[in-house]
Amino acid sequence: xxxxxxxxxxxxxxxxxxxxxxxxxxxxxxxxxxxxxxxxxxxxxxxxxxxxxxxxxxxxxxxxxxxxxxxxxxxxxxxxxxxxxxxxxxxxxxxxxxxxxxxxxxxxxxxxxxxxxxxxxxxxxxxxxxxxxxxxxxxxxxxxxxxxxxxxxxxxxxxxx
Amino acid sequence: xxxxxxxxxxxxxxxxxxxxxxxxxxxxxxxxxxxxxxxxxxxxxxxxxxxxxxxxxxxxxxxxxxxxxxxxxxxxxxxxxxxxxxxxxxxxxxxxxxxxxxxxxxxxxxxxxxxxxxxxxxxxxxxxxxxxxxxxxxxxxxxxxxxxxxxxxxxxxxxxxxxxxxxxxxxxxxxxxxxxxxxxxxxxxxxxxxxxxxxxxxxxxxxxxxxxxxxxxxxxxxxxxxxxxxxxxxxxxxxxxxxxxxxxxxxxxxxxxxxxxxxxxxxxxxxxxxxxxxxxxxxxxxxxx
Numbered sequence: 366x367x368x369x370x371x372x373x374x375x376x377x378x379x380x381x382x383x384x385x386x387x388x389x390x391x392x393x394x395x396x397x398x399x400x401x402x403x404x405x406x407x408x409x410x411x412x413x414x415x416x417x418x419x420x421x422x423x424x425x426x427x428x429x430x431x432x433x434x435x436x437x438x439x440x441x442x443x444x445x446x447x448x449x450x451x452x453x454x455x456x457x458x459x460x461x462x463x464x465x466x467x468x469x470x471x472x473x474x475x476x477x478x479x480x481x482x483x484x485x486x487x488x489x490x491x492x493x494x495x496x497x498x499x500x501x502x503x504x505x506x507x508x509x510x511x512x513x514x515x516x517x518x519x520x521x522x523x524x525x526x
Numbered sequence: 527x528x529x530x531x532x533x534x535x536x537x538x539x540x541x542x543x544x545x546x547x548x549x550x551x552x553x554x555x556x557x558x559x560x561x562x563x564x565x566x567x568x569x570x571x572x573x574x575x576x577x578x579x580x581x582x583x584x585x586x587x588x589x590x591x592x593x594x595x596x597x598x599x600x601x602x603x604x605x606x607x608x609x610x611x612x613x614x615x616x617x618x619x620x621x622x623x624x625x626x627x628x629x630x631x632x633x634x635x636x637x638x639x640x641x642x643x644x645x646x647x648x649x650x651x652x653x654x655x656x657x658x659x660x661x662x663x664x665x666x667x668x669x670x671x672x673x674x675x676x677x678x679x680x681x682x683x684x685x686x687x688x689x690x691x692x693x694x695x696x697x698x699x700x701x702x703x704x705x706x707x708x709x710x711x712x713x714x715x716x717x718x719x720x721x722x723x724x725x726x727x728x729x730x731x732x733x734x735x736x737x738x739x740x741x742x743x744x745x746x747x748x749x750x751x752x753x754x755x756x757x758x759x760x761x762x763x764x765x766x767x768x769x770x771x772x773x774x775x776x777x778x779x780x781x782x783x784x785x786x787x788x789x790x791x792x793x794x795x796x797x798x799x800x801x802x803x804x805x806x807x808x809x810x811x812x813x814x815x
Contacts, residue, residue, distance in 0.1 A: 366532065366533055369534055385527065386531075386532055386534030386575065387527050387529040387530070388527055389527075389562075392527060408528060408566055409563035409567065410562070410563055410630065413629060422603070422632040424629050424632050424633050425559075425629050425630065427562070427566075428558055428559055428563070428630075430534070430562070432536075433555075433558070433577060433579065435536075476629060494714065495628040497714035498626075498629050498715060
């Protein structure tokens with residue numbers, strides 16, 4: 366099969382790749398770019414672990430071919446921290462014990478980062494609705510909701526600047 | 527890499543896309559939210575994927591006096607975030623609120639859902655209930671197909687291999703129409719085990735032109751003509767609602783599957799129809815159900 370040349374931005378850096386069309390965006394990130402913070406759980410769009418942000422929107426990177434991200438701006442879990450400092454959302458997760466085994470955490474953080482960037486003042490109900498797209502088997506979800514509510518303040522400040 | 531190998535093309539115009547789809551064993555991909563799982567599970571393995579996701583001809587929501595035209599590439603988030611759509615078609619917006627999850631709503635499209643034709647999906651149910659018209663294009667020309675004739679069975683539509691669904695037209699929705707959408711799924715965002723979409727207009731407290739659709743209970747979404755006939759020209763009272771729900775249950779014999787035995791699905795459908803009728807009857811026109 367014919368490889369396709371693509372160029373995109375990943376976490377602010379330009380990336381060029383020549384790939385098989387059947388390579389998913391998750392595959393590109395993990396195998397070719399070695400950004401293994403994006404986790405693959407079910408690989409058919411049910412668990413949410415592989416969520417990344419493409420052109421500002423949270424999407425499942427297992428349900429998108431890398432060729433479809435040609436020209437896009439992609440943000441992964443590796444792009445959330447501010448240098449060596451955790452982002453306010455990551456700090457809130459740490460403080461509230463919103464992660465245990467950590468497998469689902471990258472997908473939940475990217476999802477909630479996309480949500481709060483767009484809607485910096487979500488209700489608890491809205492957070493629950495959005496969180497329903499991510500499966501977590503450890504936490505019972507409640508500390509995650511608490512952490513997101515707590516971190517939302519930082520996004521509201523940001524949007525006022 | 528789970529899918530079988532395929533070639534990939536991203537045409538710049540609809541005409542180019544249709545010419546590529548006329549090739550042997552080509553399939554369109556847009557959001558990919560239904561197709562990529564099928565490819566990953568190797569339930570399908572086309573030679574060529576034609577990426578239509580950037581075709582401007584297939585985008586846009588047009589609200590006109592005669593109705594609403596949804597370009598096939600309209601995503602779930604476009605429907606939910608549209609500033610006027612809830613006023614012009616509240617049933618559509620309420621139904622789409624039940625589609626999958628946040629991340630999937632950012633990529634999944636109305637055209638993709640209808641072309642995929644899952645019998646439990648919301649968009650096909652709304653299209654059948656509302657007598658939508660499907661605009662279908664190919665190198666051979668354009669044809670318009672009513673929703674009820676579009677869906678042929680589980681994951682099966684009237685689309686020929688070289689054809690592409692380009693838009694869905696929903697007829698005008700008059701103000702004051704009563705409506706409701708009900709579905710039951712074990713987890714938020716899952717496909718429904720059974721559901722009901724319905725609406726009617728009212729004159730002198732009587733039910734005019736009721737449309738009652740059910741989904742998840744047969745190979746395609748279904749209108750229930752016997753139920754509609756029972757409601758027509760009568761006030762929708764609790765007694766009539768119970769009678770109509772019984773009739774709905776008698777008129778469809780669902781299959782059982784992994785998710786629900788046939789008897790459970792049948793009973794659940796009755797409850798969905800009853801709740802939808804009660805909710806629509808209780809809601810004042812213009813208010814959300």
